[in-house]
Amino acid sequence: MQSPVQNLLGSLSGEWKLNLETQIPRNDLYKSRIASSRPTLGFFLLLICSAVIATLGLISNSTAVVIGAMIVAPLMDPILSLAFGLSIADNRLVKRSAITVIIGVLTVIATATLLGWILDASEVNREIYSRTAPNLIDLGIAVAAAIAGSFTLTRDRLSNSIAGVAIAVALVPPLCVCGIGLSMGSEVIAVFGRGSVAGLSNQISEGSFLLFLANLIGITVASLMVFLLQRYGSIHRSWRNLLVWLGLLGLLCIPLASSLRDFSIRQNIDAQFATFKAGRVKQFKLTEKNPYLWKKVKLLYSNVRVSQNNATIELVLNAQEGLITQKVIDELHQRIITRARKDYGINEISVNISVIPNQIFKYNFTEGKQS
Structure with a gap:
């Protein structure tokens, strides 16, 4: 019999209770993972369509189109099957899922390479370049998405969330960037606002494929842990698989940690220029000299x-x-280099400064009195 306090709380909360969903039985999940490990015509059709959509979206610099490609992509399913096979130590399921993933990866890269070659893609925009420098943040996103995705598989009521997981982890776009990079020659131009950089061909393919590896390994390790914690598999049978993939994760963290440092430095320097754009000259540490002069200068663009x-x-x-003379530019250039090396330990610095001058025209009109 409930006490008056419990009755009152139940009345106020509408009898709110924490509902623990029932786990999908192990045999049912095993059957679904076996089905997902076997590629079908529909799998390849969706994968190729996703690769086409993502490649065209990347080339046209359209974020919305790239997001649409993430929803269509079915590549996460065999990766989750791979993780499930590792958790239950089913070598046949592991091999079949791994082959499906490899064939899927090659299909996406080949499709993107062919489209990039047909469209003669030679310009790297923001959408493409943003997927060429992965760091630990991307790995964290992959791990969180994997936990959500693998947990969703074990609960019937959460199956509608898998589309959001596919958007978060973004497996196909990095592979499409890799294919676009392979279709480009050595004369590659990256456009950033008003500026451009040449010679990024190797960085495009290698960096984007590293992003895919971060997603793949992060998803596999996190999903493997989720399946083990829910007792679908046994740690006594799968500890070797867990150690191998944890080792791969550790190796992957080395370049990603270095890239995270580069990312942090870029964010800090960007923040310095943001204060100048906002008109807070005193807080702009790179231009402590000539503060009155710099109040009359507007920063149109920084990258x-x-x-x-x-x-x-x-x-x-x-x-x-x-207003801005060669001496002022030399002073600014030296100030930027000094602070970048002193505060952030940058080895080599390239500074490009463009000045757009304003001309002031004054027109004086004097009109006499009429009698």
């Missing part, structure tokens, strides 16, 4: 790129004609 502890900084300034 910072950091790779392997080397930085490229691009600025576009707007000022009255004759």
Whole structure:
């Protein structure tokens, strides 16, 4: 019999209770994972369509189109089957899922390469370049998405969430960027606002494929842990598989940690220029000299790129004609280099500064009195 306090709380909360969903039986989950490990005509049709959509979206620099490709992509299913096979130590399921994943990866890269070659893609935009420098943040996203995805598989009521998981982890777009990079020659131009950088062909393919590996390994390890914690598999049977994939995860963290440092440096330098854009000159530590002069200067555009502890900084300034002299530019250039090396330990710095001058025209009109 409930006490008056319990009755009151139940009345106020509408008899709210935590509902623990029932797990899908192991045999049912095993059957679904076997089905997902075997590629079908529908699997390849959706995969090729997803690759086409993602490649065209990347080339046209359309975020919405790339997101649409993530929803269509079926590549996460065999990866979850791979993780389930590792958790129950089913070598046949592991091999079959791994082969399906490999064939799927090659299919996406080949489709993107062919489209990039047909469309003669030679320009790297923001959508493409953003997937060429993965770091530990991307690995964290993959792990969180994998936990959500693998847990969703074990609960019937949560099956509608799998589309959101596919968007979060983004498996196909990095492979499409890799294919686009392979279709480009050595003369590659990356466009950033008003500036451009050449010679990024190797970085495009290698960086984007590293992002896919981060997603693949992160999903596999996290899903393997989820299946083990829910007792679908046994740690006594699958500990070797767990150690191998944890080792791969550890190796992957080495380049990702280095890339995260580059990302942090870029964010800090970007923040410095953001204060200048907002008109807070006193807080803009790179221009402590000539503060009154810099109050009359407008920063139209800034772009910072950091790779392997080397930085490229691009600025576009707007000022009255004759206000910014060569001496002022040299002073600013030296200030940027000094602070970048002192505060962030940058080895090599390339600074590009453009100045757009303003001309002031004055027109005086005097009108006499009429009698």
